[in-house]
Structures are given as C-alpha cells and as structure tokens.
Amino acid sequence: MKRYAYYLSCINESMTKEVDRSIDLWQKDLGLELVKLHETTCCGGSNLDYVSPKHFALVNGRNIALAEKMGLDLVVSCNTCLMTIRTAKKKLDESPELKKEVNELLKKEGLEYRGTSEVRHLLWVLVDDVGLDTIRKKVTVPLTKYRIAPFYGCHILRPSKVLGHDNPLEPSSLDQLIEALGGKTIPFEHKNRCCGFHTLLVAEEESLNVAGEALAEAIEAKADFIVTPCPLCHTVLDGYQSKALKQAQIESSIPVFHLSEMVGLALGYTAKQLGIKRHMVS
Secondary structure, eight states, rough: EEEEEEEOOOOHHHHTHHHHHHHHHHGGTTTTEEEEETOOOOTTTTTTHHHOOOHHHHHHHHHHHHHHTTTTOESSSOHHHHHHHHHHHHHHHHHHHHHHHHHHHGGTTTOOOOOOOEEEEHHIIIIIIIIIHHHHHSSSOOHHHHHHHHEGGGGSSSSTTTTOSOOOOSOOOHHHHHHHHEEEEEEEEOGGGGSSSSGTTTTTHHHHHHHHHHHHHHHTTTOOOEEESSSHHHHHOOOHHHHHHHHHHOOOOOEEEEHHHHHHHHTTTHHHHHTGGSSSSS
C-alpha cells in the first residue's frame, strides 16, 4: 500500500464533493492510502501571493509541513492547489531567509518546514507510482465505447518551471491514463488551454468565451465526454456549460467528468456511487 498525505481542497470540500467521494471508493483497489489532512488551510489560490507573499509562504509551508511531519508526500486533486503549493515550496527552498522566517512561526505549532515532501497531483501518482500496467489489470469495465476529450487545464502544466511533469505544449499523462482505462482519446486542441475559471467573477463574458470554445470543439469532434483532473475546470465546463454554449449559440451539451470519476467507472463503480448525478450536465 502506497501512502500519501492528501490535501483537502476547498473546492472539493464544498462544490465538487464527488471528487473525494469517488477517490474514497477506489483508492485501495489501486494500492493507495490517501491520508486526509484535516488541519490544512486554503492554499490561497492564485491570489494570495500577490496580496501578501509572506502569508502565502507561511500558509503553504504549513500545509507541506503537516505532510512532512507524517513523512509523506503531499498529494492534491486540484490543479490550482498544485500550482500554488508547489510555487510556495519553490520559493521556500530557494530562500533560506524566508524558510527561517516561516519556521519561526511554525514553531508555535510544533511544525517545521524542511522541504523533504514532494507536492504531487493525483494524476501523476496514478501514472508514475501505481503505473499504467497495474491500472490496466485492475480495469473491470473498460471504457472502450467512449471517445474522450482530455482537458488538462493550465495549472497542472504551467508554469513549467514550477510543475514540470508534462510538456505544456504536448501533455500526455491524462491521455495515457485514458488509454489504460480502455478509452479512446480524440485529437483535442484545447486540451492544454485555460478553462476561464479565474476570470469568471470579473469578466464573465470573456471567461465563457474561453469555455465555450473548448466545449464546442469537443462537441464537434463527437466526443462522448470531456474529462479533467481539475475541479475548477469542471466547475466552468459543467456548471456554466449552458451559459457558455448559449453565448456561443450552440444548441447541444456534453458531459464533463472528473478524473476520479472516470477511474471509478473503469474500476466497476456506478455513476450513483461516484456522485456523477451531482453534475449540472446529465
């Protein structure tokens, strides 16, 4: 059993509860134990660093230190949490002064940031640690009848100097996982582009244009569904899909699955068990 400290993302604790619900169902099937860290705090998204760099380093240094206290790598299932926490880790590892300042404050909780735990996405763990061959052997309901559009989202790809797992121009890890689950990926130009989530509240029209373009390509290519490893991307592509397609003057729809749900389906769990009925698009 491979053990990891699991970071509870705000989005999964509120709007996309089906992500953690589905992970809980199948993690042991794949030899994983994701130990939930109930004492972590919000990573600050992509905003806190601009408002208060020191608080940004402290909050995320603490999140990582909780995993280090357990001697485990920190695993996340949200792209923005991944980018944010890895950015903070890079800053702490490259600045002895900042690291010292953060640790002076962490002392009060009996914590210390050492920089020994890696911060990784669940997708990376599945591909690199569980392994595609193992996943193939565990599949009970192959996704052979599905044409799937893989939507990576930006914050698992860029900036590459912080992330560095996939080639941001030609990512492949999600495609490889889809194929290991028996599905067929389609050529999808929007696979490595932005979903528009982070401008949704300040520029909704522009945000929905971005989402609408991705949805339109998947529909035109006759994909059966889109899959994404990011709950924020899912929130836009599923939750705001009707508005995005109406704005694009497209009368159609396409289901959008979380990475964890797609894995669960291939491992034999039902849509009801996985929480897929929580989606806005049937």
